[in-house]
Amino acid sequence: MQAPSKKKVIRASLLNPVSDQQVDLLPDTLLVLTPSADDTGDKIELMGNEEELASYLHPKSEYQIVDLRNYILIPGLIDLHFHWVQDAVRSAPKESLLEWLKNHTWPTEAKFADLDYSQLSAAKFSAELIKNGTMAGCCYSSIHDHTIDHIKNSFVGDFIVGTVIMTINSPDYLTQDPDEVIRVVTKRCQQLQAEYAVTPRFAPTVDPATLTAIGESAMKNGSFIQTHLAETKDEIDYVLSIFRQFPLFSDVNSYTDIYHRCKLLTPKTIMGHAIHLDESEWQLLAQTGTAIAHCPTSNAPLKELGLGSGLFNYQMADHYNIKWGLASDIGAGPHLSMFDVIRSFVEQNRRAGLNPTYTQGLFRSTLASAEIMGQKDLLGSFAPGKWANWLMLSGPNLNSKLDGEGVLSSLIGNKQQSRSDFYQLIQGRYYRGKMIG
Numbered sequence: 001m002q003a004p005s006k007k008k009v010i011r012a013s014l015l016n017p018v019s020d021q022q023v024d025l026l027p028d029t030l031l032v033l034t035p036s037a038d039d040t041g042d043k044i045e046l047m048g049n050e051e052e053l054a055s056y057l058h059p060k061s062e063y064q065i066v067d068l069r070n071y072i073l074i075p076g077l078i079d080l081h082f083h084w085v086q087d088a089v090r091s092a093p094k095e096s097l098l099e100w101l102k103n104h105t106w107p108t109e110a111k112f113a114d115l116d117y118s119q120l121s122a123a124k125f126s127a128e129l130i131k132n133g134t135m136a137g138c139c140y141s142s143i144h145d146h147t148i149d150h151i152k153n154s155f156v157g158d159f160i161v162g163t164v165i166m167t168i169n170s171p172d173y174l175t176q177d178p179d180e181v182i183r184v185v186t187k188r189c190q191q192l193q194a195e196y197a198v199t200p201r202f203a204p205t206v207d208p209a210t211l212t213a214i215g216e217s218a219m220k221n222g223s224f225i226q227t228h229l230a231e232t233k234d235e236i237d238y239v240l241s242i243f244r245q246f247p248l249f250s251d252v253n254s255y256t257d258i259y260h261r262c263k264l265l266t267p268k269t270i271m272g273h274a275i276h277l278d279e280s281e282w283q284l285l286a287q288t289g290t291a292i293a294h295c296p297t298s299n300a301p302l303k304e305l306g307l308g309s310g311l312f313n314y315q316m317a318d319h320y321n322i323k324w325g326l327a328s329d330i331g332a333g334p335h336l337s338m339f340d341v342i343r344s345f346v347e348q349n350r351r352a353g354l355n356p357t358y359t360q361g362l363f364r365s366t367l368a369s370a371e372i373m374g375q376k377d378l379l380g381s382f383a384p385g386k387w388a389n390w391l392m393l394s395g396p397n398l399n400s401k402l403d404g405e406g407v408l409s410s411l412i413g414n415k416q417q418s419r420s421d422f423y424q425l426i427q428g429r430y431y432r433g434k435m436i437g
C-alpha cells in the first residue's frame, strides 16, 4: 500500500496583493498546506514566519518542507474577460471593432461547430493559458453548447464560462433560434450555476425578449451575466439605432439603459470595456452593483495591436465604487499574459498623465477579480482558507531594498522584457498545492 503523502510546508518569499495601494512583500514566509475537506486539493491552513511556525520546521515534524526561497511567489493570475475561441485571430488586422468582428472573428468562431476542432482548440488554448500563469477568470465560448464542456474539461483552474448568444443582426451561420437559446441557457444555468455566465455577445445581436428571459434564468440559478458595453462610439450609435426601433425601447437613453431595461445589470454582471459612458450610465452601473472588466491591451492604440477604442476611466469607476478587474480580451486583445495587461494598464494611464502603479495592476488581476467572481475567500491572495495557487517568479535580489512596488516594477515594467516572452518570468506553477509545470 502506498504511504499517504506528507503534509507540506512551503518556504518562500511572497508578494501578497491587498489593495490598489498595498502589496505586502513577505520575505521567507511559511505556508502550511492541508487537503481540502472535499479532497480536491490543498488549501493554506496557516501562514507566518520562521519563529511563529517553528514547530513545522522541526526535523521530526510530519510535514515535508518545500524550499522555494529562490523564488518570489505571487497568487495565480485572474483574467476577467477573454474569448478562448478567438485565439486564432489575436493578430488579425484590426480596422475597427465592428469590421473586425464581421471579417475575422465570426468566421473563426463558426469553425467551433466541428467537435474535433473545438476539442483540440480547447486543449491547445488551455495549455497556453496556464503557461502564462492564468488560473481563474471569466470566458466567452462560441455559440456552440459543446464548447463549454470541451473548455471546462481542459482548463487548469477556476473559470466561469458561457456561450455567446446571437439571435439577430448576425450572419446566418451564427444566428440562433430564440426558443432554443432560452432552453439551452436555462439548462446550463441549472447545471452549472455560479460556474456559468449567461453571455449575450452584445446588445445588438440579441432580441430584447431573449435578453430578458436569459437574465431571469441567471438570477434564478445564481449564474453570472457577462457581455460587452460601450467599447467604441460607432458601436454605441449602431446599438441605439437598432434598439430605438423596438416598441419598448424607442425612448431608451443609453447603451447601459438597454441592459438595465432587460434586467441584466446585477451584482453578478460583468461588463466588458465600459469606456464611453455618460454620467447616468455610471450611476446605473453603481446602483445595480454591476462590475466592469477593463481590457487595456484590447483597447490600446492600433500600433500597440489593440482596437484603438480608448482608455477606460478607472478613476470614475473608483469614484462610484464600481468593482473592476483587468482582462486580456483575447482575441481583440493581442496578448495572453496578464503581465502584458498590467504593463499596458500602467503605461497607457501614465501617458494620460495619471499615476497608476504595478501594485494596483496586480491587485486588479488577482484579489479584485476574485471578489467579482464571488471567490474572494478562495482565490486572489495568500491567506488561510484559500486554495494553494501561485506562480514562482525568479525575482530580483530581495536584499536590494526594493519594496513590493519596486519588485513588481522591475519584473513587469522592465523594458528589456519582450512582450511575447512574459511567460518566461514564471519558473513554476502550483494549483491547489500541486506543482503543475
Ligand SMILES: [Zn+2]
Residues within 6 Å of the ligand: 081, 082, 083, 228, 272, 329, 332
Ligand atoms: Zn470581449
